[in-house]
Amino acid sequence: MTTEFQIDGPKLDKIASAFKVKRESVQDLYEHYKKFSPCLREQCLAHIMRGMECYFRKELKNDSFRVICEPYKRISPGQKQASADYFQGSRFVINYNNNCNASWTEKQLRDYIAHEIGHLFLLATKDAKNKDKRRNVYTGITEPLSSIFGIFAMSEKNDFYANYDVSLRNHNDWQEILDSFISIHNGN
Ligand SMILES: [Zn+2]
Numbered sequence: 268m269t270t271e272f273q274i275d276g277p278k279l280d281k282i283a284s285a286f287k288v289k290r291e292s293v294q295d296l297y298e299h300y301k302k303f304s305p306c307l308r309e310q311c312l313a314h315i316m317r318g319m320e321c322y323f324r325k326e327l328k329n330d331s332f333r334v335i336c337e338p339y340k341r342i343s344p345g346q347k348q349a350s351a352d353y354f355q356g357s358r359f360v361i362n363y364n365n366n367c368n369a370s371w372t373e374k375q376l377r378d379y380i381a382h383e384i385g386h387l388f389l390l391a392t393k394d395a396k397n398k399d400k401r402r403n404v405y406t407g408i409t410e411p412l413s414s415i416f417g418i419f420a421m422s423e424k425n426d427f428y429a430n431y432d433v434s435l436r437n438h439n440d441w442q443e444i445l446d447s448f449i450s451i452h453n454g455n
Pocket residue numbers: 382386410413
């Protein structure tokens with residue numbers, strides 16, 4: 268566990284002086300950023316969901332189709348860990364239990380969400396068939412096929428993290444991030 272990339276007071280000082288912006292303005296923006304930040308964690312598998320949006324906007328010829336993913340507002344007894352609704356022509360909404368603990372892990376949560384995304388894939392594909400009769404429609408076996416889709420998607424994700432050279436993406440340390448943005452700021 269490293270704190271190298273965690274924003275703290277001295278880093279805010281450095282940013283303020285590097286960009287010649289008042290410390291107070293940097294602090295204000297950071298406080299506001301912290302209100303936004305939890306939304307990042309709520310968007311489990313955002314990459315796959317964004318891919319779905321792009322794919323089905325074309326397939327359905329509908330630029331406003333979107334995938335919404337948010338935790339349950341409250342959890343009643345016997346409720347599924349994740350569920351979803353397909354609103355034809357507009358959106359796919361996934362709700363999930365985000366109270367991860369020892370018995371319900373984030374790893375499982377991601378798999379449940381991948382299963383729901385599998386349902387979206389099948390439902391939206393069926394919908395797209397109305398526009399092109401040659402397409403496959405997966406009727407009758409959508410429950411297992413949604414899980415099978417989840418296996419494909421999570422295998423690809425795990426393969427990515429297991430094999431991709433993350434050092435190509437990550438900065439070596441926090442200073443390198445600061446220097447990079449100073450360079451962008453200076454138009455280099
Ligand atoms: Zn299901």
